[in-house]
Structure formats: structure tokens, C-alpha cells
Amino acid sequence: MSASLLEVSDLTVDFGAVPAVRGVDLAVRRGETLGIVGESGSGKSVTALAVLGLLPRAAAVGGSVRLDGRELVGLPDKELARIRGSRIAMVFQDPLSAFTPVYRIGDQIVEALRIHRPQGRAAARRRAAELLDLVGIPAPERALDSFPHEFSGGMRQRAMIAMAIANDPDILLADEPTTALDVTIQAQVLDVLRTAQRETGAALVLVSHDLGVIAGMADRVAVMYAGRVVETAPVDELFARPRHPYTLGLIGAVPRLDGRGGPLVPIPGTPPAPGTVTGCPFAARCPLVEDRCRTAEPALTGDDGHLAACVRAGELAARAPRPEEVYPVPPVPPAGRPGEEILRVTGLVKTFPVLKGTVFKRRVGTVHAVDGVDLAIRRGETLGLVGESGSGKSTTLYELLALTRPEAGRIDLLGRDTAGLDRAGTRELRRAVQIVFQDPMASLDPRMPVGDIIAEPLRAQAAPRAQIDRRIPQLLRQVGLEPAHASRYPHQFSGGQRQRISIARALAVEPELLVLDEPVSALDVSIQAGVLNLLQRLKAELGLAYLFVSHDLSVIRHLADRVSVMYLGHTVEAGTVESVFESPRHPYTRALLSAVPLPDPVAERARTRILLAGDPPSPRERPSGCPFRARCQVHALLDDARRARCEQEVPLPQAAAPGVDHLAACHYPDA
């Protein structure tokens, strides 16, 4: 074992009486990538900030952090400031708040350069342009004079990385660097991080909740739970033979893009509140729990670099079980065959005017949020609607739910055209279509007890009181909560439970179509698995149809029967999940699929990745011809004659073969 560059031993962080980090040991060697993975509240970000001494004064930091043998904990701020940025640099999650909005990007990078190495302004500026070029920002000279808000999220994160590597640091700390980004942009930024690491030879500490990102980037992984490292191992070893039941559950809880891995494994319960547990903090959720787990917290032990904090680690190492062999997996009854069509959307269009002026508003442009969307859902079927931010997924949903005449196109719900609905028709459709929102905290009235929240759609439908009283306990039980929970308020529940309440509310009036707007993206993976399993069970039991909107392709793959891919307000590809995921026809779909990281380091390394160039264009511009052509990897390789067609003609959705349920809107699919 070579000497460590950064050595963290027995690091503790307490906020008042609440311990956030409880004795973390980490070692980072020169040039390697250490992934720290954990769910929210596990202490991974606090650990990263503690290394840099960036925690607020209220935090009491104990233990030791050594950089090349030099102790950093307790160092005065002035000394630390010399190390920050020059030897250890940080890439934050939200690059918009990490840049000062009123200074130009160039000035901020120049400042970072000149603070640590006094040099002329012109020289620093030249170096800054080089750095921007290195991280793949086009026209770096011009970009230097841009303000942070003029950059897109991906560009800002690149600039952030450029600033971090400005002084050739020994260690790059990246705290959830891609969490706020779309998958194709995430792939670009991860690629830039790899480049940056290669150019500077720095060690990379990558903090993430995403097992896929970790699997693709890290050499070694530390899994954190409740403020401690519970397992650490080389990446292949960790994913192939996890020794801690938590790691095992986490791996089983992630839906996989390649469709392997069987049913999702929900880890029951939620992480304990900090400072409340004696013994192993995972004991309450662990399927392998024994009496001795509850008395003493196991130490992090093991051999050949694979350490785990579990008394039964040896057993798990020897047996190497699959997650579903250890965790109880609720049986998901097989879904029935899809029935008749209940929703058909054709050529839906929605535009928003761009207005300027305060007193006299004049229209200066148009946002084509939805620009020709086709959807169809049959009873008992799940349609996944996939797209990156700005692709018009949410606008499509809200147009559906508005139950009015669309700007253009046609929406047929349960055989009724929404353009000509009377009062009774609207009322009936308001019952038949229910929605579950992304953020379960925002979508439940904080001042209403859960019973009233669930009763709301019933009251809106003027259901008799006796029926409402009968239905509430039934619904709560159906989503895995207790009838006694009806008199509690939303803030007394965890995120996963709140989403279950949301689902119960939507189910109250026995809808036929459930619209799910990113229902699990605000949840941690272990909780997400439970909610996804619940959705699958409900669908099978109640014969519901789902319109499932998500940016997470793995979730769609796991749950949906059919999938529809959106780009810039257009439906670019649609078909059954198997056909779209196994043999994508549209270049965008192919790029999207290749950008999704797999939680499997071996498979992840074997993949070839299609990196898309640039960002999606602004929906205010409406490119002629194919909306995707500016970023298209196929278009770039075509000869001029064939390119002209992409530039002039809008591609229409065409089936792969007559009668096959697999459409793609591309002139040269399968090319």
C-alpha cells in the first residue's frame, strides 16, 4: 500500500448535540478516484466539507485530516485558505450558487489563479482561456467575458471544474457534481472530470448518491450510512461481493437500464435520526439482524482492502447472496393484458409568448414548449414519457390535465375529446384522471391532516360521508400505511411515506389513469424501490393505466410497458420498452441510453459511450428541419446531400416496419 496523499482518521462532526459524522476513516492515494456513496443524511457531504474546513462555526470537528502528513483539523483559517484551491480544490453541486453572479467567469478564474500564484493579469487570462478550452467550452476567449447566468448548467459545471484545476491541485473534491444535470450533460461533465484528473494527475474524491456514477468513475468506494463508513472496497469487489447488508440492499434497490437484476429490493424503514441509536445503526432495517447487533456498533474490519462494519460480513463474503435472497421482496402480481385505449394525444402543441416591457407588454418571441406530441395509452398499461429538462414533458402533462381545447392537436380521454367537454364530462374526467407530483412535501397541504388530504378528491366528487369514512383507512392500508396515520400531519412522515399518501389520495376516487410526474426522483434509492414496487402492485391489482413521466431511464425501463421519448417538444421515438431500449432507432435515444450510468463497474467499462455535443437549443428558437440535428452524431457523419434533408424537412414518426409498435422521427434511423 503506497503512502496516502490524504488520510482521514476518526473524523467526527457534531452540530450541537447532533452527530453528523461519527468516526470516518478514509485514505486517498495519488491519482486514484475514491467514490463516497450514501443516501441523504448519511454524512457524505459533511465529510467532504470537513476536509476543506468549510463547515460553519457551529460544527465541532474532531479527529484528524492529514494532507501529505500535515494535520488540517484545527489549522487557522489563513493557513487553510492557502491549501484550499491550490492543493485541494472543490467542485460543488450547484454551480450557479458557486459562482458569484455579478462577476464575469473569466475574472473569477483569474482571481483563483492569481491568489495562489502571483502572476500578470494577461498571463492569468491566457491560462484561464486554456483551462476553459481543456474542459470543452467552445470559444473560450469569448466565454471568459460571460456572466455565470449566461451559461447553461452543464457549461457552468465545466467552468467550475476549470476553476478547480486552475492551480494543479493534488486532490479534487467533487460533491454531487452532476446531480442537478440531465443525463447527456452528466455524461459530458463526468468525461471532463476524467480529463481534468488525467491532465493534473490529481486524486479525485467523488461524492454521489448515484451508484451508477460511482461504478463508472471510482477505483475504490466507501459506502456511508448514518455518519459512518460501513463498507469500503475496490469498486469491482464492492459491486460483485458486498459484505455489508446495506450495500447489498442498495445495489438491489437500483433499477437497472439493462433490465437485469430482477425485482427491486426495498430496504424497509428509514435511516435513524442522528444520535438516537445504540448498536449498529442499520439494525432496525437489516434483514440479517441478530441480538448482538443491537448492543454494540461493529467496527470496520476486513482483509485485503475490503472492510465492512458488520458482524456477519464474513458470512456474506462467503455466501455472496443476491439482494433478493437476503431481503424480503414483496411478490408483484402479474399485470393483466392491456385493454382498450383510454388516452390518445395527437399533434399536441403548446406555446408560450415571450413578453417584454413593463407597462406595454409586447411579444418578442415564442417558446415552443410542446411542438407536436403523440401519445397513446391503453387500460392497464404504463407509458413512460422520457426527456431531459426543457423537453416539454411537464407541459404535456399539464395540457392533458387542463381538460380544455388544446392550442392545436387533439386529446381524447376515455373516448371523449377534451375540446368539447360539458360540466358533467369535465367532472367525470376529473375523477378518472389523477396526478401524483414529484415533491411529496409540496403537493400535500402542510396544514391538513392526512385523512382530510386523502378525502379531498372524494369530497370534490361529492361522495357521501359514510363512504369517505370507510374509504380512508382502506386506502391507507392499500399503500402500506396504518389507518391511525389519518390524524397526523404530512410533516410527521418521511419522504417515502409522504409519496405513499400522495398515491393514496390519487387512488381515492378509483381513477382509470394515473399521471405520475417524476414520482420517485425526490426519494433516496432504498425508499424509491419501495414506492416503485407499490406502484407495480397497484397497477396489477386495480388495472390502472400510468402515464409515468421521468428523466430517469432506468426507472422507466423497470416500470413501463411502452415508452415515448421527447426532445424539444417533439416525440422522437416511441414503442414498447423492449424494442426502444434494446434497439433504439433515433440517434437521440441511443445517446440518451448510452449516457445512463450502470450500477455495475464491469458492464460500465465495457460500454461505448456516445457523447452528444453541446446543450439542447433554447426552445425559443425553432430550428428548421430536424430539431435534433445540431447535436446529432449521425447527422455529423452524413454526406451533404443527405444532410440537406435533415436541414429542410421535419422528420415524421415512422414505424420500423409496417404494423410494428416502434416509431422514430428520423430520416436516417438505424444509421
Place this chain on the structure above:
Amino acid sequence: MTAVLDTAPAEPKSPAAPGRGRLVLTRLLAARGATAGAVIVLLLFLLAFAGPYLTPWDYATPNYTAIRQPPSAEHWFGTNGIGQDVFAQTVRGLQKSLVIGLLVALLSTLLAGLVGACAGYFGGWADRALMFLVDLLLIFPSFLIIAIVSPKLKGAGWLAFVLLLALFNWMITARVVRSMTLSLREREFVRAARYMGVAPFRIILRHILPNVSSFLIIDATVTVGGAVMSETALSYFGFGVRPPDVSLGTLLAAGTDQAPVFPWLFYFAAGLLVLFVLAINLIGDGLRDALDPTSDRSTP
């Protein structure tokens, strides 16, 4: 969480879960401050309406043989410059002020909540029209209008006076409620209710108003004291409550300059007013905590 899976329950008849109204009431009753406040207000009402029967003296009849007497067994709160019994006057004034304070606060807060929430929720023309009305009333010199109108209302009595006071007291609150509603309207739970087909006015009543209730309650408790005092100002100029009738406000106005020498003319009325406002504040705090589920750690 996944253990309970049976969906066809042969469940025992479980009692229906208490709704929001019941929960808030239980929480309100459990709050000691609110109960104390309510008891004080009740006692004040009792004093105000039973008080006149306890004393042989009339609030209006002067008694020139007993001028500016300090409190004694005969005149409990003493007498004033023309020998009227201060206790009789105070309880008579308390009757007026209790009713005026409570009604004005209730009416103006209700009006402010409704107008503000409607303007914010509906937006567009409704918003513009309502806000025009608010601005119009704000720039009207309310004092002048009340002064002009109140002689005409002489026959209508104090209820008309209450209406007038309430009418000129709600505008700023309504503006605040409107801006709070504008942000609430975009919250997902409101949107969810809309997509469920809940009628707009029901959304305002069930979602918007409870979520601005903390502000409204604080505002209402402040208004109670304010209404009593503004009634004073009007009475001082001869509008509103006219002599020989009295209110706490007129008593205070009359007693202020004599307070150092003849404290009983001022401090009894002032003490009762302070007690009243304090009690209202206690009730308001209790109500606010009862409506806000995050206000305490203990669950009901």
C-alpha cells in the same frame, strides 16, 4: 412499510379519523394560554353585562354631592368630575368596547382574507378590480368619511359604526394576503386540488386561508386593540359613541390628563383594556399554534 398488504380488509368498524376541525379544536383546548384567554374574555363579558346590576348607580346620572371621590365601599371605582359613578361607567364602556373591538377585528379580517385571497387566486380582472377598490379605499381619508357619514347613521346605532370602522380597516391586510396567495397558488398542493376538480372557492377556504391563517390571526389580535383606540379617536371628536353614552375609549380620553391626580379616572379603564387585549392575544396565539401543525413537537 410493506408488511401490510391485504387490500380486501374485513376490517372492524374503526372509528372515522377526526377531521381538521376536530383536531384543531382538540389542540386549541389543550393549549393552556388559549383557555386562559377565553376565560378572561368570558369574565370580561360577564362583568360588562352583569356589572350594571351590581351597583345602584347609573352611568349617566350625575351626583353633585360626590365629586371626584376616590374609590370607596360606596363608589367602587370612585366618581368623576360631575359625580358620575366610575364603576358604572366603566362596565357600560366595557360593553361597547368589547363588542366593537371583537366585531371590527372579526369583520375586517374576514373581509381582508376573502378579498385578498380571491384577488390573488383568481388573478386577471378580478385581481385588478379588487385591488383598485383597495387602493381607492386606502387613499380615501377614512377619518373624514366616517365623520361625514356618522351623523347620518345616528339612528342606526353602534352596529353601523362597527361596520364603518371595519370597512376602513382591512385594505393593507388584504394586500398582504393577496401577495401570500400569489405564491401559494403556485404550490403543488393547490394545483393538485385544482386537478382533482375542487371548486375555486373551496380551494380558497380549505387551502389558501388556512395557510395564511397565522398572519391573519396576528393581524386580527392587533386590530382588536386598534379598533377600540380608533373608536376613541372618533368619539373624542364627537363621532361614534356620544355622551352621555360612554365607551372605554371615551373614558380613557377623558381620564388621561387627570391620571396623575385622580388615577381612578384612568387606570381602571386602562387596566381593563389591557386585560382585554392581552386575553385576545392569548387566544390568538393558541389558535395560531393549533392551526399550524409544525408549531409543537408533541402530537395531538
